[in-house]
Amino acid sequence: MNELLLTCRIAGRRAAIPALCVQSVIEVGEVTPILGTPDFIRGLTALRSQALTVIDCSLALGLKPGPIAADQRAAVVAIDGHPYALLVDEAYDVDEAISGPIEVPGGFGAEWQRAARGLVETTSGPTLLINIESLVAGPAPMAA
Amino acid sequence: MDDLLAEFVAETREMLEASGGEIVAWEADPLDTGRLDTIFRFVHTVKGNCGFFDFPRLERLSHAAEDALAECRAGRRQPDGALVSAVLAIIDRIGAMTDAIGSGEEFSEGGDEILIAALSADEPRALEKPATKHAPDAQPDRAADPGASNNTDTLETAPSVPRSANVQRSIRLPVELLDEVMKGVSDMVLARNDLARRLREAGEQPTIDAPFERLSTILADVRSSITRMRMQRLEHLFGSLPRLVRDLSKELGKQVTVDFEGGEVELDREMIEMVRDPLTHIVRNAIDHGLEGPGERIKNDKSEIGFLKFSARQSGNQISLVITDDGRGIDTDRLVEKALAAGIYSRVELDNMSERRKQHLVFEPGLSTAEKVSALSGRGVGMDVVRANIEKVGGSIDVSSTPGAGTSVFLKLPLTLSIIAALTVGSGGQRYAIPRSYVEEIVFGNSSQIDFATVGERRFVTFRGKRVPCLSLDEVLGVGENENEDSSAATGKTFVIVRLATADVFALAVDRVYDHEDVVVKPIAPAVMETGLYAGTTLLDDGRPMMLLDLPSIAARHDLVSEGRGGFKAVEEETQTVTRNSIPVMLFTALDGRKRAVRLELVRRIDTVAREAIDIETSHAHAVIDGQILALAGHEKGPFPDVRCRLLRLTDGETELVYAVSEVLDAATISNDIVSSNDDVSIEGIALIDDKPVPVIDGHHLFANHCTPRQTKTPLSCRVPGDSEWARTILSPLIEAAGYRVTTDEDEETDLAILLGEDSVPTSDPAARTVIRLRREPEGTGDGTIYRYDRNGLLAALKQARTEAIV
Structure with missing residues (x-):
C-alpha cells in the first residue's frame, strides 16, 4: 500500500493527490478566462496542442486560497477524458503513503470532507488525500 | 450499403x-x-x-x-x-x-x-430443412424510399454485375490508431498555422512561400483523407434498421413502413457505434409501445400500416437525428401513475408538472408504460439507459409527443474530433470561434445598409429589408455591463448574421471579425459545458486556447428559436414586399476615379492580383488568376495602381472576365428605374444611388466585346499529316485556335483531315468526313485546294467544316 502522492498546499493546508493520476506538474502560463463559468474554473491554458481547463483547487473546495507560491504550479490530470490543470497554492514533492486513507472521527470540516478520501500518513506527516473528481465538480451549490 | x-x-x-x-x-x-x-x-x-x-x-x-x-x-x-x-x-x-x-x-x-x-x-x-426458409428480405418501404429499397436491389445485382477486376481491398484498424494519426495531423495543422503566422510577419519570401503553399495543400489533403477515414455515412447505421423493424413488427403482428432521410450525413465512425444500441432501443420502443396494432389503428382512423421515420441532418458541429412514429403517443397519465407508484415524485410535484415535463418522465429510471412486459422491450433497459448512453458521448436526447398522433425522439450528437471551418470574432478582448456553417453574412455597423431599433428590451437590426433580432456577444457572455442603447455604440460593432439549422436568423454583435480559420474542435470539461455558451475549445495558431460558441444553445437561451414555423419569418415577409423590385448592384470606383455600378448577379467574386499578372497588348488585355487566363476589361479607363490590382470577376453564366477597378465600395440596391443613356454603349444607363447618379455597366456590351468563344466540350478532331514538320509546327496551332483537336493518328476517324499538296492522291480514302487539301503554290489551279498561307481561306474552310459537322 505504498501509494505515491503528490503533496501540495491547497487553501493553506497540506493535501495530497494520487501521483498516478498526475501526468505532469506544470507552471501555468497565460490563462484564457472562460466567461460565464463559475469562479473555480480559471480558464483555459495550452499545453502543447491540448487545451487544459484550469481549476483553482481552493475555490473548487469552496475555500479561500492561501498564500500563493511565487512559482504557482498545477497538476495535469485527465478525468473522464478531459484534461485539467489543478492549480494549487504550492506544489511540494512526490511522497510515499505509509498508510492507507482512513476516516477520522468528526471529519475534516464540511468543505474538505466532500473532497476527502481520508487521512494518509506520509513521511512528512499526516496529509489529507484529495479526490480529484470532486475538485472538478466544483464546490457544493450554495442553495439546496 | x-x-x-x-x-x-x-x-x-x-x-x-x-x-x-x-x-x-x-x-x-x-x-x-x-x-x-x-x-x-x-x-x-x-x-x-x-x-x-x-x-x-x-x-x-x-x-x-x-x-x-x-x-x-x-x-x-x-x-x-x-x-x-x-x-x-x-x-x-x-x-x-x-x-x-x-x-x-x-x-x-x-x-x-x-x-x-x-x-x-x-x-x-x-x-430437407434448409432451402427456402428465408425469403428475400422483403422491405416494406420499397416504394417509399429509394435510398432504403436500394439496399436489397444493389445486393441482388451485385454479384452479377462485374465491377473492375481489382478488388477494393479493405483492412481493419483499431480506432485508437486512427485517433493517434488524427491527433498528429491536428498538431501538424497547428504547427503549420504557427509557421504561417511567422511567415506573414516576416513579409513575402518567394523562395519559402511557394514550398510552404505546397505543404499547406498537401496537409489539407491529408487532413481531409484522415477525416474521411473516421467518418461514415449514416446510411451505415440506417442500413440495419429495415431488417430490425421488419423482424420486430412481424413478431408483434404490426405493419410498419420505414422512411429515411439524410443518410448521406456523415458521422464519426465511433459515434455511429455508440448510438447503434440506443437507436435500436428507441426503435423497439416505438414499435412495441408507440405504434398500435392494425385493429386499433383502423379504429382510430389511421392507416393500417404504422409509419416510422428517421431523419438526420448536420447542423454545425452537431448531428440531429429525429425518430418519429405516428403511434399513440406517450401516455402521460400512465407515466404519472407509475412515477407515483414507484415513489419517485409526490402527487403535488406531479400535479404541478407541465405536460412536457411529464413526458420527460420516460427518462426516469424504472418507469415503463408497457401494459405487459413484452419479450422485446421489457428487458430492463429503459429510456433512462438510452439517455445515459447518449449523454455519455456528449449528446442529448429529447422527446415530444402528441397523444394519439405520435412521438418524436430527438437525438443530438456531437461531431467530436472534427475539424470545422470557423469564423473568429472578438469580444471583450478575447477571440471566439463561430462555426462558419451558421454564418450567413457579415455586416459592418457603420454601413448605411443597416438600421437599428430597440423594441422593449429586444434589439433589432434591419438589414437588406430583413429585420432580425440582435444579440450582443458581450452581453451574452456577461462582459459589457454598460447598457449602451444608442446606435452610436452599435455602429462600432460588426454584425454576424447567423442562420441556425432551425432556419431562425439573428444578428450577433461582436467587436470585430478576425478571420476564417479551420479549427480543431476538442470537447470541453463538463463544468464549462454547463454554461450552455460553448460547444468546444480549439487552439489559435499562436497556441492560445479559444472557445467555440454554441450558437443554437445561446439562441435558445434568449428565446430566439421558434418551435417549428412562425417566429420572425412574418416580419421578414412583410418588409420584403417593399424591396421586391430593387436591383442589387455593386458600387466601385473605376480606374479613372469615377464611381460606377455593376449588377450584383454578374459579380462572381473580387480578386486581388499582382500587377505582373496583367498583360495588356494593343487590343486585348488579359489577367491571370489561379492559373486561368481571363479577358480583362476596364483597363482603358486609367492607369493601374503600382503593385496590386483589384479585379471584379464577372460572369455571364458561361464565360468569365475580369474588370479592373481601383476600389470596391459597397453593395447597394437600385430601387428606381435606370435611366438609359444613348451616347455611351458601354453603360446600361444611369441609376440613382444615395441621391447621386451612378453609371451602371452594360453587361451585354462587356461580354460581347471581351468574351472569347468558348471551346465546345468535345472539340472536333482534325488530322494533319504526321510526317510534315510544317503541318505540326505552323498549321496545327492555327487549327487548334479554330477550335479543333489535332491528331496525327492515321487510323483515327476524324471530323476533318488536312492533306498537303505533295501527298498527291491518297492511296485510300482518309477516314474523315471532310477533307481540306492544301497546295504549295499561291496560284489557284481550280481543283478546290487552298494555298497553304492563305490564312483567310483556310479559316473559312475550317469554319465551314465546323458548321457542316454540327449540322
Whole structure:
C-alpha cells in the first residue's frame, strides 16, 4: 500500500493527490478566462496542442486560497477524458503513503470532507488525500 | 450499403483465416469438441450474415453445415472423416463465394447440392430443412424510399454485375490508431498555422512561400483523407434498421413502413457505434409501445400500416437525428401513475408538472408504460439507459409527443474530433470561434445598409429589408455591463448574421471579425459545458486556447428559436414586399476615379492580383488568376495602381472576365428605374444611388466585346499529316485556335483531315468526313485546294467544316 502522492498546499493546508493520476506538474502560463463559468474554473491554458481547463483547487473546495507560491504550479490530470490543470497554492514533492486513507472521527470540516478520501500518513506527516473528481465538480451549490 | 458488404467480406475472410488452423486440427481429430465449437460458430455467423444480405446460396450451405454440426454437438451424430471432409468442402466453397462477392464476380452455378448431400451421407433426413426458409428480405418501404429499397436491389445485382477486376481491398484498424494519426495531423495543422503566422510577419519570401503553399495543400489533403477515414455515412447505421423493424413488427403482428432521410450525413465512425444500441432501443420502443396494432389503428382512423421515420441532418458541429412514429403517443397519465407508484415524485410535484415535463418522465429510471412486459422491450433497459448512453458521448436526447398522433425522439450528437471551418470574432478582448456553417453574412455597423431599433428590451437590426433580432456577444457572455442603447455604440460593432439549422436568423454583435480559420474542435470539461455558451475549445495558431460558441444553445437561451414555423419569418415577409423590385448592384470606383455600378448577379467574386499578372497588348488585355487566363476589361479607363490590382470577376453564366477597378465600395440596391443613356454603349444607363447618379455597366456590351468563344466540350478532331514538320509546327496551332483537336493518328476517324499538296492522291480514302487539301503554290489551279498561307481561306474552310459537322 505504498501509494505515491503528490503533496501540495491547497487553501493553506497540506493535501495530497494520487501521483498516478498526475501526468505532469506544470507552471501555468497565460490563462484564457472562460466567461460565464463559475469562479473555480480559471480558464483555459495550452499545453502543447491540448487545451487544459484550469481549476483553482481552493475555490473548487469552496475555500479561500492561501498564500500563493511565487512559482504557482498545477497538476495535469485527465478525468473522464478531459484534461485539467489543478492549480494549487504550492506544489511540494512526490511522497510515499505509509498508510492507507482512513476516516477520522468528526471529519475534516464540511468543505474538505466532500473532497476527502481520508487521512494518509506520509513521511512528512499526516496529509489529507484529495479526490480529484470532486475538485472538478466544483464546490457544493450554495442553495439546496 | 457497399460498405456493409465490404465489411461482411472482410469479416468472413478474417474468420476463415482465423479458423484455418482449427479446421486442420479438427481434421486430425474429428472428436475434438473444442474445434467443433469453433467451426460451428463460424458457419453460424456466416449464416446469420447471409440472412441479412440475402445470399441464398451461401446461406443454404452454411445452414446445412450448421445443422450437421449441431447434430454432432448434441451428440446425436458421431463426427467422422466423411463429415469432416464435407464440412471442409463447404467452408472452402464459402471462402470462394465470399471472394467472388468481394470482387463483384458471378460465382458459377450449381455444385452446392452435392456438397450439401455429402454432409448427410448416412442420414438423408438432414437435407430437407434448409432451402427456402428465408425469403428475400422483403422491405416494406420499397416504394417509399429509394435510398432504403436500394439496399436489397444493389445486393441482388451485385454479384452479377462485374465491377473492375481489382478488388477494393479493405483492412481493419483499431480506432485508437486512427485517433493517434488524427491527433498528429491536428498538431501538424497547428504547427503549420504557427509557421504561417511567422511567415506573414516576416513579409513575402518567394523562395519559402511557394514550398510552404505546397505543404499547406498537401496537409489539407491529408487532413481531409484522415477525416474521411473516421467518418461514415449514416446510411451505415440506417442500413440495419429495415431488417430490425421488419423482424420486430412481424413478431408483434404490426405493419410498419420505414422512411429515411439524410443518410448521406456523415458521422464519426465511433459515434455511429455508440448510438447503434440506443437507436435500436428507441426503435423497439416505438414499435412495441408507440405504434398500435392494425385493429386499433383502423379504429382510430389511421392507416393500417404504422409509419416510422428517421431523419438526420448536420447542423454545425452537431448531428440531429429525429425518430418519429405516428403511434399513440406517450401516455402521460400512465407515466404519472407509475412515477407515483414507484415513489419517485409526490402527487403535488406531479400535479404541478407541465405536460412536457411529464413526458420527460420516460427518462426516469424504472418507469415503463408497457401494459405487459413484452419479450422485446421489457428487458430492463429503459429510456433512462438510452439517455445515459447518449449523454455519455456528449449528446442529448429529447422527446415530444402528441397523444394519439405520435412521438418524436430527438437525438443530438456531437461531431467530436472534427475539424470545422470557423469564423473568429472578438469580444471583450478575447477571440471566439463561430462555426462558419451558421454564418450567413457579415455586416459592418457603420454601413448605411443597416438600421437599428430597440423594441422593449429586444434589439433589432434591419438589414437588406430583413429585420432580425440582435444579440450582443458581450452581453451574452456577461462582459459589457454598460447598457449602451444608442446606435452610436452599435455602429462600432460588426454584425454576424447567423442562420441556425432551425432556419431562425439573428444578428450577433461582436467587436470585430478576425478571420476564417479551420479549427480543431476538442470537447470541453463538463463544468464549462454547463454554461450552455460553448460547444468546444480549439487552439489559435499562436497556441492560445479559444472557445467555440454554441450558437443554437445561446439562441435558445434568449428565446430566439421558434418551435417549428412562425417566429420572425412574418416580419421578414412583410418588409420584403417593399424591396421586391430593387436591383442589387455593386458600387466601385473605376480606374479613372469615377464611381460606377455593376449588377450584383454578374459579380462572381473580387480578386486581388499582382500587377505582373496583367498583360495588356494593343487590343486585348488579359489577367491571370489561379492559373486561368481571363479577358480583362476596364483597363482603358486609367492607369493601374503600382503593385496590386483589384479585379471584379464577372460572369455571364458561361464565360468569365475580369474588370479592373481601383476600389470596391459597397453593395447597394437600385430601387428606381435606370435611366438609359444613348451616347455611351458601354453603360446600361444611369441609376440613382444615395441621391447621386451612378453609371451602371452594360453587361451585354462587356461580354460581347471581351468574351472569347468558348471551346465546345468535345472539340472536333482534325488530322494533319504526321510526317510534315510544317503541318505540326505552323498549321496545327492555327487549327487548334479554330477550335479543333489535332491528331496525327492515321487510323483515327476524324471530323476533318488536312492533306498537303505533295501527298498527291491518297492511296485510300482518309477516314474523315471532310477533307481540306492544301497546295504549295499561291496560284489557284481550280481543283478546290487552298494555298497553304492563305490564312483567310483556310479559316473559312475550317469554319465551314465546323458548321457542316454540327449540322
